[in-house]
Amino acid sequence: MNDLKSVAERLQRQFPQDVLAVTEFRGDLAVSVRKSALRAVGRFLKEEPELGFDYIVHVSSVDYPTELERFEVVYEVYSIRRRQRIRIKTRTGEADCAVDSLSGVWYGANFMEREVYDMMGIRFHGHPDLRRILMPDEYEEGFPLRKDFPLQGRGWRDTFEFLEPQTGQPAQGKTP
Amino acid sequence: MTPTGPTTLPPAETLRPSTTRRPDLPLLRTEEMMLNMGPQHPATHGVLKMVLDLEGERIVKSTPVLGFLHRGVEKLAEHGTYHQFIPHTDRLDYVCAMYNNFAYVRAVEKLLDLKVPPRAEYLRTIVAETQRIIGHLFWLGTQALDIGAMTVFFYTFRDREILLDWFNELCGARLTTSWYRIGGVERDFTPELIAKLSKFIDEFPPKIDECNLLLEKNRIWIARTKDIAVISAEDALSFGLSGPTLRGSGVDYDLRKYEPYAAYGDVEWSVPLGRNGDTYDRYWVRIEEMRESCKIVRQCLDRLPDGPYLADAPTVVLPSKDKVFTTLESMIIQFKLFTKGFNTPRGEIYCGTEAHKGELGFYIVSDGTGHPYRLKIRSPSFIHLGAFDYMAKGYMIADIVTIFGSYDIVMGECDR
Numbered sequence: 359m360n361d362l363k364s365v366a367e368r369l370q371r372q373f374p375q376d377v378l379a380v381t382e383f384r385g386d387l388a389v390s391v392r393k394s395a396l397r398a399v400g401r402f403l404k405e406e407p408e409l410g411f412d413y414i415v416h417v418s419s420v421d422y423p424t425e426l427e428r429f430e431v432v433y434e435v436y437s438i439r440r441r442q443r444i445r446i447k448t449r450t451g452e453a454d455c456a457v458d459s460l461s462g463v464w465y466g467a468n469f470m471e472r473e474v475y476d477m478m479g480i481r482f483h484g485h486p487d488l489r490r491i492l493m494p495d496e497y498e499e500g501f502p503l504r505k506d507f508p509l510q511g512r513g514w515r516d517t518f519e520f521l522e523p524q525t526g527q528p529a530q531g532k533t534p
Numbered sequence: 535m536t537p538t539g540p541t542t543l544p545p546a547e548t549l550r551p552s553t554t555r556r557p558d559l560p561l562l563r564t565e566e567m568m569l570n571m572g573p574q575h576p577a578t579h580g581v582l583k584m585v586l587d588l589e590g591e592r593i594v595k596s597t598p599v600l601g602f603l604h605r606g607v608e609k610l611a612e613h614g615t616y617h618q619f620i621p622h623t624d625r626l627d628y629v630c631a632m633y634n635n636f637a638y639v640r641a642v643e644k645l646l647d648l649k650v651p652p653r654a655e656y657l658r659t660i661v662a663e664t665q666r667i668i669g670h671l672f673w674l675g676t677q678a679l680d681i682g683a684m685t686v687f688f689y690t691f692r693d694r695e696i697l698l699d700w701f702n703e704l705c706g707a708r709l710t711t712s713w714y715r716i717g718g719v720e721r722d723f724t725p726e727l728i729a730k731l732s733k734f735i736d737e738f739p740p741k742i743d744e745c746n747l748l749l750e751k752n753r754i755w756i757a758r759t760k761d762i763a764v765i766s767a768e769d770a771l772s773f774g775l776s777g778p779t780l781r782g783s784g785v786d787y788d789l790r791k792y793e794p795y796a797a798y799g800d801v802e803w804s805v806p807l808g809r810n811g812d813t814y815d816r817y818w819v820r821i822e823e824m825r826e827s828c829k830i831v832r833q834c835l836d837r838l839p840d841g842p843y844l845a846d847a848p849t850v851v852l853p854s855k856d857k858v859f860t861t862l863e864s865m866i867i868q869f870k871l872f873t874k875g876f877n878t879p880r881g882e883i884y885c886g887t888e889a890h891k892g893e894l895g896f897y898i899v900s901d902g903t904g905h906p907y908r909l910k911i912r913s914p915s916f917i918h919l920g921a922f923d924y925m926a927k928g929y930m931i932a933d934i935v936t937i938f939g940s941y942d943i944v945m946g947e948c949d950r
Contacts, residue, residue, distance in 0.1 A: 466774030469920030492601035
């Protein structure tokens, strides 16, 4: 645990202005950083020889609709050398809903950031291929994991026509 | 590909040679071809579509198209209690439900800081390793079938059937098991179950050799797997690959060993590592892991401690069914747990578990109520597919099913 603290201290020394908070809960270390410094922090964690966080675990996002900076993007990385895990979090508002992409630092972030974009609508600057990934390309209802998105969707499903199995023509008398 | 269009050749600089050209052959006009593979293809392990850009038979670029099985599990989790989500985890990786249950209940226990009694830890380890054997047998059978060796499929499914019947006896279901509970397990082993499993574990290692004998030195198998889809350790880490796919590249990363949970810290076993990072090494790692699983189950069965199989935490753990029907207090607890759930402390945790496909993780953000505020599933299949384009580039079109297979992909988990 002491060792984990040293990672946080190292980050605070390197980025005194940009590390906003360090929290520890159940042995998980989470570091909140300023949005502008995300890429620099990512690069530092990966390339600094004494840290060596080379394995990307997951990229996730959380929606806090009542707060000023509504969205939180979460990167979790692991260091094979140190056998430690660290979580980097950054916040972004709804108006300028974008953060820097880390797909240049960890290749795996490419797919994971696409999922975040698809589900939460957060854009990533410098992402090579930012498209929807799980939802259909023509999906226009919004972003399903946002808190203001209803559980049953916004009615897109109800617009599909029933087709007769034999003819393929719209069925008579069946309205969605 | 037969050349189409004008017979006069275009200027030489517009031609893109794909392989070394023999000077004695006439120059052919080539162009890239786009091919849709799937979603209804028997070797895509479910509903996965690949858009392939081909140059002859070589893959230039491949774009996975996912989401045909997307059911919004993460959204559903936010609207149910913690107990209600356990059956949903069965449907993530539907061939290995036990390990998904395990990964989820471990994450919730980490959030609650709940200690599980030792007997439950051993029972969990035994069943999880049994599930790993099932998973690897399933993988071996389908991978060999995809490549064209049909016999292995019958052998592995014969053994898998014995274990599935054993699961059936244990919890009443073969695939969607939901046997793990927050704080322990649903029910204890009976002496018959222990005897049956013990018999199976004694008889199983020679059966691994039986399958292995068909493949290990088989010329076709070697030609189809050696030096196919090679990925270096550094790239594999950067892509976030895990499980046998990562260990095939020689990276010593196994959560069972380095963040020991359940009874893995108490038993002796080793982590098999590959060297070349090709499909053959990943196959070898999985075969060896089955042997290691046998060792783990054997030791756990021999040392199985006595005691309760559920934690003593009435605010969280469901009361046993016979008490629910006879005592009022238990019925009230049962009713409260199923209508309102239990409150968790505020905070966020990530808990990764070494499932047989790779690291299956749950990231849970709790706001102190009875529902998860946000639940993110880190599914290995999805992340492995992210590396597909990189790993398939330059290989032949027939290798695509080999590469899918070597990830051991299941679309239920990939699309969630």
